[in-house]
Amino acid sequence: MAEPLLSAQDLSVSFPSEAGPLPVVDGISFAVDREIVALVGESGSGKSMTGRAIMGLLPRQAQVRATRLSFEGQDLLSLPPSGWNALRGNGIGLVLQDPKYSLNPAHKVGRQVEETLLLHTRLSAAERRERALDMLHTVGLPDPKRVYASYPAALSGGMGQRVMIAAMLINRPKLLIADEPTSALDRELQGQILTLLRSLTEGFGMGLLLISHDLQQISQFADRAIVMRGGRIEEELASGNLASARSAYTRALWAARPSAETYGTRLPVYGAGA
Ligand SMILES: Nc1ncnc2c1ncn2[C@@H]1O[C@H](COP(=O)(O)OP(=O)(O)OP(=O)(O)O)[C@@H](O)[C@H]1O
Numbered sequence: 001m002a003e004p005l006l007s008a009q010d011l012s013v014s015f016p017s018e019a020g021p022l023p024v025v026d027g028i029s030f031a032v033d034r035e036i037v038a039l040v041g042e043s044g045s046g047k048s049m050t051g052r053a054i055m056g057l058l059p060r061q062a063q064v065r066a067t068r069l070s071f072e073g074q075d076l077l078s079l080p081p082s083g084w085n086a087l088r089g090n091g092i093g094l095v096l097q098d099p100k101y102s103l104n105p106a107h108k109v110g111r112q113v114e115e116t117l118l119l120h121t122r123l124s125a126a127e128r129r130e131r132a133l134d135m136l137h138t139v140g141l142p143d144p145k146r147v148y149a150s151y152p153a154a155l156s157g158g159m160g161q162r163v164m165i166a167a168m169l170i171n172r173p174k175l176l177i178a179d180e181p182t183s184a185l186d187r188e189l190q191g192q193i194l195t196l197l198r199s200l201t202e203g204f205g206m207g208l209l210l211i212s213h214d215l216q217q218i219s220q221f222a223d224r225a226i227v228m229r230g231g232r233i234e235e236e237l238a239s240g241n242l243a244s245a246r247s248a249y250t251r252a253l254w255a256a257r258p259s260a261e262t263y264g265t266r267l268p269v270y271g272a273g274a
Contacts, residue, residue, distance in 0.1 A: 004032060005032055005033050005071065005174055006032040006071050006207065007070045008028065008050075008066060008068070009069075010066055011029070011066040013050070013062050024044075024231050028228070028231075030233065034201075034205050035207060036221065036224075037209050038222035038225045040212055040227050041227055041229055041253070045228040047212075048211060051209065054071075054209070071175065072174065085119075089116040090116065090120045090173060092173050092175045093176045095179070096179050097181065098184040100184075103152040103164065106151075108151055109147055109150050109152060109155070113163060113166050114170070115167065116167065116171040132170065139169075139200075141163070157189065158193065161184075161189075162193070174207065175206060176201070176208050176209070177211070178211065179211040181193060181197070182194060214257065219239050220239075225239040
């Protein structure tokens with residue numbers, strides 16, 4: 001069988017502490033292919049650190065170990081810095097929570113959307129512009145020319161997130177990691193952005209690793225869900241089965257999912273031993 005796009009076996013991330021290395025991701029194994037896989041779990045369960053390990057973007061003091069961590073068969077653990085630079089934005093893209101912090105306020109949108117093309121291709125300035133305008137259109141932004149020439153401050157949150165997605169997808173990465181890509185947006189915009197991500201994932205034949213604490217969202221948009229708890233995988237299941245999960249822990253998370261009234265609040269934290 002062909003190797004999945006991303007494969008992680010026995011992946012651990014730990015931080016030094018007075019009591020020795022403290023694992024925050026603790027021996028997890030999973031794979032992502034051309035599909036939408038959600039990493040779900042309460043705050044602090046290790047979702048973001050897992051995503052960052054895959055991008056080679058862990059804090060300096062973090063230690064990462066795995067028996068295997070590979071992207072398209074390429075071993076990520078032995079990748080030199082130049083290899084990471086080639087991979088990021090090119091093979092794997094990352095969309096973070098809030099475009100306010102991801103987009104540089106000092107540069108126009110067009111330049112930021114084109115950046116990956118500048119780094120990884122030999123396209124001319126005119127070709128880059130054309131691809132950027134095309135991508136801004138693909139992510140559903142009206143008047144791409146105006147957006148292209150704007151500064152990020154002129155964009156609403158939803159537009160900013162569309163611009164980030166355009167910037168990440170312009171060079172057609174095979175895998176997109178989206179870490180809480182909609183939690184800075186209101187409910188309606190969340191649905192729009194996730195619908196966009198879903199159609200782009202399918203249209204481009206990509207894999208999407210969607211990191212989220214919102215189980216309701218995941219049940220609607222992801223194919224599979226990996227439920228994390230205290231750095232470990234509690235259970236992996238088809239996301240449509242979250243409501244009837246085998247694990248009591250997953251069922252408790254499902255029961256605590258945000259409703260229209262509690263929307264915007266964080267999930268309660270259950271101790272690892274609860
Ligand atoms: N630089 C660091 N040093 C030590 N511990 C850290 C560091 N960064 C994160 N951690 C710890 O790693 C654990 C996992 O964090 P992570 O950000 O992966 O959780 P998460 O599941 O993504 O939660 P959230 O939804 O709140 O982002 C947390 O307990 C966090 O305190």
